[in-house]
Amino acid sequence: MSKESQVLVEKPDIKKAADVEKKAGALEVFIMGKSYQVPTGLTIMKAIEYAGYRFIRSCGCRAGFCGACSTVYRIENEQKLSFALACQKLVEDKMYLVQLPFVPAAKAEYDIGKLKPSESTLLTIYPEIARCVSCNTCTKSCPQDIEVMKYIQMAIRGDIKRCAEISFDCIQCGLCAMRCPADIKHYHVSQLARRLRGKYIDTRSKNLAKRLEEIENKKYDGDIEKLIKKDKRDIMTMYTNRRIEAEEEGDIGGD
């Protein structure tokens, strides 16, 4: 038998596997203190649904991008509280679960067009960042493993660029703000830092500026009009024969 054909010889019996798993792998979880039996292998979100709940709050994109399903949990007989996204964390035996559907942290209102990015901009708009006691609780509570305290330190120092960079993957779940002893609203601070960087600090594209001018002067209107007027066979031929940049590079999507 060749090596290739050996792979997947043992195609698993799907139904049987699922049954076995269900019997052998029943877990006990406590949803807001109440005990439920759920199978192994589910995310916290699916386990809560399996237990019979229908989400209105605390469920959003179900893929780790929206911050709706932040969850606080503790394993029985442990002291430590842990933090996770319900849609991204597998359920474990003896988990005590509660979800946080909303964070009442105040967001500053500002006109981004009237701000100037300086060393004191973030401190002026969110002065409480100066109260950071460097306890690192924010970092420990971040389900995205962002170095939250570090970007707050950058904000205090006025390093908008680094604050924006370190905080970039923030999904704005707000767990950091809920845990902070100094009432810092980390996720709002970093939102402002990123907007300041994107608008004022990063170098602008010259190509884009040129293209906008061309569009303003209606340079492409005629070309597109011609394409629209072409009969179907002609445009299909044109489409099929068009030069594909990625293919020619031989290095797909090279940047």
Place this chain on the structure above:
Amino acid sequence: MKLIDGYPDYMMKSIELVEEKREKNISTAVKPMTMEKREQVLSKYHPDYMNSTKRKVSIGVDKGKIMYNGIVDLLEAKPILNPNDVDLSKIDYDIDLLIVGGGGAGTVASLFAYESGIPKENILIVTKLRHGDANSMMAQGGIQAADRPEDSPALHYLDIYGGGHFMNKPELARALALDAPKIINWHEELGVMYDRQDNGEFQELSGGGTCRNRMHSAKDYTGMELLRNIRDEARNLEIPVSEFCPIIEFLMDDKGQVAGGIAFNIETFEYHVIRAKATILATGGSGRLHLSNYPTTNHYGATGDGLIMAYHVGANLLDLDTIQIHPTGDAYPEPIVGILSTEKIRGLGAVPLNKNGDPFVFPLEPRDVEAATFIRECKNGKGIVTPTGMPGVWLDSPMIDIIHGEGTIEKKLAGEARKFKRFDIDMTKHPILVYPTLHYQNGGVEINEKCETKVPGLFAAGEVTGGVHGKNRLMGNSLLDYNVFGRRAGIYAAKYVKKAKAGKITLNHINKYNRMLEKANIKTTKKAPILLPEYRGEMAISRALDIL
């Protein structure tokens, strides 16, 4: 089950073959297919080409038109609202502009309606979940705009039109291509942090079906970066938003115009009567209907509500005989089945491989074609079957760091790497397993360049609409879509408001629809719109696809 680096032993054996052939696979690429070859593989393997997935609608403006079964089921369901439960003599909100949906399209529309002179207190966004809970937030790969000298809006137009099988409404495809650079510039003004080169030019990649590299990105969190900026702007301007309060039916007036809607607070079960001079429909897509039984990448709220409500007032629907299945949904591990692995992974050079480690398709065909080849491999026994019965093919992600240098994945695919790491899989070392997943509603409510529907007073923008992408949308054109048409909807609805006069409000169209159902002798226990999907109990466990 014992796992090695996150994979069971038998899957690891297949990975060994992938590793053996990696060098060869990097240097020898599969060429794109001819149009004839594409048609062949689509007709044999894509669900759009199978008769069992679709049927004719038997009532309403599109009577006789073929659409996916799951959509027809809801069009032929009883309207969930009983008009007798609402007192129309008591108007709770009397405003200029009602925006239905608080995702990308709705929020952009609110900003441009405000800029066009509608006072903020006369605008109301109502949304089913939280403001910003939407597919827009989840888009990873990027947004297209032809701004490099090697590129042009005309080439972008050609890609959109060909990708849509030449069935798009040309004027909508033109608006999409021609407005794109302006949108990128607007984002710069808002403060979006696009990926750039040292000289400030954008890092632009290729996407499936694009003839030039024009994909602008913000790591693999492009949708999140765009929408959090746009939403922050709306919050700074204090545009009113009512959350957990979806519209469940539109209101009409005695002149046949849409005149607002009935909102339903899904936490307190109260109705609110909202009268508006103009209404923008921006409820997004319908992945959570799991058409053709596919798992989905979509947001919890993507249940196609807007299609149903628009149909109830007589708006027509386009191209709902097609769905976009995204080629690279996750097939393993089980908890993330159906979740998207971005097309950017292929854009950066990763190649799809079968269980023997062999390539079988050009990595950047249009999505429908690429997906059909994955299904073909699996049906022909060249896929890998996971312990829970999910089929898939490999996407050889470690190629990326070999091609572009170590650290590329960590830097450009941070979200993806994080997702797999949570399940002990290191995508820089091992390939990931993928299978097509329901991703996008290609069609929807027909609009024109001004985002007007066939019904006066009702505008629409974003995924709920049809005509922009024809029968298939290309990567990077949906983020663009919600910006281009959200903006246009806001501007043109604001213009309409200045001349519009609302008449006497009514829900008679619902009674009429109910009578139509009776007359057609449709027996149904379903009610629509459904608002939220049902996953309680055993439904929480993803079922294996029944396509193999």
